[in-house]
Amino acid sequence: MRSVFFAYCLVFAASTLAQSGLGDDRRDSYAVEIAKSVWPEGISYDDVRDFSPDDTRQLIELLQNEDEKTHWVNAITIIGFAGNISDIEPLLQFMEQNSESAYKDFYTLRAVATVPFALGCIGYENDANFIRERLVSLSSAQAWRRSADKSSQGDSVALELAQASVIGLAMSGDVARTMMVVERMRATRSWDEGLNNMVLEIVEIVESEGLEGYYSNDPDDFDAEQVEEEQVDKDPSSSNARK
Numbered sequence: 001m002r003s004v005f006f007a008y009c010l011v012f013a014a015s016t017l018a019q020s021g022l023g024d025d026r027r028d029s030y031a032v033e034i035a036k037s038v039w040p041e042g043i044s045y046d047d048v049r050d051f052s053p054d055d056t057r058q059l060i061e062l063l064q065n066e067d068e069k070t071h072w073v074n075a076i077t078i079i080g081f082a083g084n085i086s087d088i089e090p091l092l093q094f095m096e097q098n099s100e101s102a103y104k105d106f107y108t109l110r111a112v113a114t115v116p117f118a119l120g121c122i123g124y125e126n127d128a129n130f131i132r133e134r135l136v137s138l139s140s141a142q143a144w145r146r147s148a149d150k151s152s153q154g155d156s157v158a159l160e161l162a163q164a165s166v167i168g169l170a171m172s173g174d175v176a177r178t179m180m181v182v183e184r185m186r187a188t189r190s191w192d193e194g195l196n197n198m199v200l201e202i203v204e205i206v207e208s209e210g211l212e213g214y215y216s217n218d219p220d221d222f223d224a225e226q227v228e229e230e231q232v233d234k235d236p237s238s239s240n241a242r243k
Contacts, residue, residue, distance in 0.1 A: 043081070072108075
């Protein structure tokens with residue numbers, strides 16, 4: 001089964017998960033139980049895609065609990081897969097509240113970096129252009145750079161979060177904006193070519209088959225070079241477009 005965005009983050013985090021409760025006497029919802037479980041191959045899209053806002057409400061609450069930060073990535077992923085537009089504002093608030101801490105704490109960084117992915121999934125499910133526009137703005141490292149941290153490590157974190165936003169934009173199904181942002185980042189040497197195959201795979205499959213198709217496809221069937229040539233040919237504004 002295809003792994004979730006930045007699967008290496010999930011596997012690393014899962015290996016150190018603390019199996020703690022929500023801090024009160026109520027029973028965790030099924031959604032929270034999934035978020036607190038270990039998923040070496042990533043959370044199943046099919047298992048959580050039909051979760052309602054009621055199902056994800058406790059996940060939103062979990063994101064407000066610092067003691068649960070080892071589960072934040074899973075919770076945000078589930079919220080994204082569920083695709084409920086009512087969860088957009090809580091995700092944006094989480095991102096704003098924790099963006100400073102992302103420069104200092106591993107788990108917080110992984111969680112904040114997963115928010116654009118979740119926003120992209122919700123944007124796709126609801127054809128929400130305002131989310132796509134927000135992801136375009138977040139794809140600039142300057143949008144993440146903090147005046148309090150001008151170190152090389154701070155720049156590296158800002159760049160990672162900007163690139164995560166490109167992944168989210170690709171998940172939203174906006175092919176034109178995704179390729180435009182990749183070209184812009186390449187021009188400023190702020191694009192990690194190691195992410196290229198991932199972005200091209202997402203763009204190709206989500207455009208033609210949706211998120212369901214993306215998570216049911218075999219990664220070995222993907223030809224990144226062919227897809228990049230096709231996307232360049234479709235975009236006459238690209239510097240590499242054929243004349």
